[in-house]
Amino acid sequence: MSFQVFGIPVSRGVAIGRAVLVASSRVDVAHYFIAEAQIESEIQRALRARDVVAAELEALKQDLPGDAPHELAALLDVHLMLLHDDALTGATKQWIIERHYNAEWALSAQLEVLARQFDEMEDDYLRERKADLEQVVERVLSALAREQGHAPVDAASVVQRDFAGEDPLLLVAADIAPADMMQFKRSVFHGFITDIGGKTSHTAIVARSMDIPAVVGTREASRLIRHDDWVIIDGDAGAVIVNPSPIMLEEYRFRQRQSELERARLTRLRHTPAVTLDGERVELHANIELPADAAGAIESGATGVGLFRSEFLFMNRGGELPSEEEQFIAYKAAVEAMRGMPVTIRTVDVGADKPLDRMSASELRHEHVLNPAMGLRAIRWSLAEPSMFRQQLRAIYRASAFGKVRLLIPMVAHLGEVRQILESVKKVQQQLTDAGQAFTKVDLGVMVEIPAAAVMLPLILRHVDFVSVGTNDLIQYTLAIDRADEAVAHLYDPWHPAVLQLLSRSIAESVAAGKSVSVCGEMAGDPVFTDLLLAMGLRSFSMHPSQIPSVKQRILRADAARLARVLPQVLASEDPQREAQAVFASHKVTHSLQ
Incomplete structure (x- = not known):
């Protein structure tokens, strides 16, 4: 069935391709109690996962491409600060010690505590850092899952996957962390769709720097769109069309060709005063x-x-x-x-x-x-x-x-x-x-x-x-x-x-x-x-x-x-x-x- 989702247009143009969903790694987090004798080893699990994520972020910082928007480097630094903040790591440790929660449960529990605190803050900028905190926790949970041998499909793993076929791919996610966006700059994706974000979000910044269509702030796209659905991104209108009819698909393919011809025509003006x-x-x-x-x-x-x-x-x-x-x-x-x-x-x-x-x-x-x-x-x-x-x-x-x-x-x-x-x-x-x-x-x-x-x-x-x-x-x-x-x-x-x-x-x-x-x-x-x-x-x-x-x-x-x-x-x-x-x-x- 064909349907449409609307959001904020942040990078113009038309993209047509199959959806690749990046699901949140907070889904299906394991919840169980641990024995007294397991407390220290569970704390070490959490710390190892934190250190793995820290190493990943530091590596991304070192490997920033020359055309990376400067905002992404700053956002990576914010994520590193949040990762090492005692309000996250120290409190997670306390959940393990006092409640005997497993590491994943303890980390998720502390995220909920901090998320409520962010929601109650008056400062607009600080409230927005809630999304950064969620992305940091998701990466740590992903590291914990990989250690256990059952990693979820997350942004980092998606970008490394060898996709078969020649169909263009469009990324669909609740949000995309700056660290993952840096990998996507070198990936096969032809457009981005996110549930949250605005015209100045890091997803928007990277999409514009890559000159590919993107729509953010769709609210429900990652829940409604399924993996491999055919999707059209209308970056001019802020519309996402899922499983379009053959007539609509052909119309947008025509618009896409017209856009490509227009860009080629405009290049002739390069040396015109x-x-x-x-x-x-x-x-x-x-x-x-x-x-x-x-x-x-x-x-x-x-x-x-x-x-x-x-x-x-x-x-x-x-x-x-x-x-x-x-x-x-x-x-x-x-x-x-x-x-x-x-x-x-x-x-x-x-x-x-x-x-x-x-x-x-x-x-x-x-x-x-x-x-x-x-x-x-x-x-x-x-x-x-x-x-x-x-x-x-x-x-x-x-x-x-x-x-x-x-x-x-x-x-x-x-x-x-x-x-x-x-x-x-x-x-x-x-x-x-x-x-x-x-x-x-x-x-x-x-x-x-x-x-x-x-x-x-x-x-x-x-x-x-x-x-x-x-x-x-x-x-x-x-x-x-x-x-x-x-x-x-x-x-x-x-x-x-x-x-x-x-x-x-x-x-x-x-x-x-x-x-x-x-x-x-x-x-x-x-x-x-x-x-x-x-x-x-x-x-x-x-x-x-x-x-x-x-x-x-x-x-x-x-x-x-x-x-x-x-x-x-x-x-x-x-x-x-x-x-x-x-x-x-x-x-x-x-x-x-x-």
Whole structure:
């Protein structure tokens, strides 16, 4: 029987294949009492399983591929911290000693205790860590089962299985742990479906980086779909169609072929300059996390790097910070790979959902309770660690001797922070001069992510060379919404009038001051917003390299002057999205691509 399941679309396109279910290893956990004489051996069983999982996670950290999103390394570190937290391992031991539970029962019992505690917590981010805790426990239970010789089918075993046949495979799971996602990046799966998750979940991040369709937050998919069912993933509509009829199957196969042809057609635009119909030239830059990503940026036709997320170099290091030399080598490699095109390096942005792995589990919990999204993160952390900050600045300035480098500071909200940054830059320049090390002029920019920065931007612009608007955080902070919280995810609205007013004003004020301005958040890479951003006067976009062709196509078909004339109607509307669709369509000139 054919049926449909709906969820959140997080990676576009159509995937068709047979379902591979990754069942939770918490199913059918053995429950039995042990004798007094068995207590010590049962504790050792639990500890051995914990150590096996720790070794697996450490191995995954060491084997992270070069194109892995930096968020995955941070999530692996969180899982390691939870694994060694005494609230889990110590309490599990007590269940064994006091109640004579077997290891599996003790671990499951403690999970239920902790899960209830997570549910009662007020902090949104910390509540979300319940899913991470469940994934850690599942891996330990799986290790215990393997030791007993009856391992369940879990994510790790699935990826190693040699599947027969040529049918494409789609992964279906309640959730997919970061550790397993790293293995799936090298696997045969053509799409992902999960019961939980949101647009910023690790499953969504990896799916987008792999450029394959994915739907998350389906709630019941893993329970309703059976192994080997034929499934269609509609990554555009957020729909999952199970056992489709022959007519529907053929329709989606046609859409799949059309999508492939469209991608092939867009590749022809790789070397075409992004110029609007009325002659406005637009820069399309790439967001990268590793020097090796620069090759993909070049291949996509990027005209520079608009955002090099340097925090990747600081994570997954067992608590050690990268040296100045190590950072210099990485920045230099990216600069040289871009062949003279500009590379914008953002100083380390840790905190919130990107904690350093040198934090202990208790420190991590303490930070989260204090609301980490508004705590010691990004430039606040850098200024609190002046030695580390100057070390990074020296590495960035040294790399400037090998190409065009721009320095970008995240989460600025105070003029006092700008002054401290300028003092640090001046001190670093003097240190390099005294040491006889070469460097050239480096433009200094700040990110507009906090509403305060947008409101006081004219004052900030007096001290900086350029501005980059981080729309993800700007939306989050403007609307007071945790974009990773499923309960309020529907309120995360890029079209909200307040967001558009801040965005439009930030672009206009930067242009009026003669300072370059770009957008590097999700809005920049979404063609739905291309006309809007052009109308606001934006002429520099930065996005994932895979998004560049579709955005370039929209630019080539747009008349920026006509779009700008109707922008006031959009900004004044109670429903900006609907108004934009109407007025932009009526004032747009299109042409067929040659």
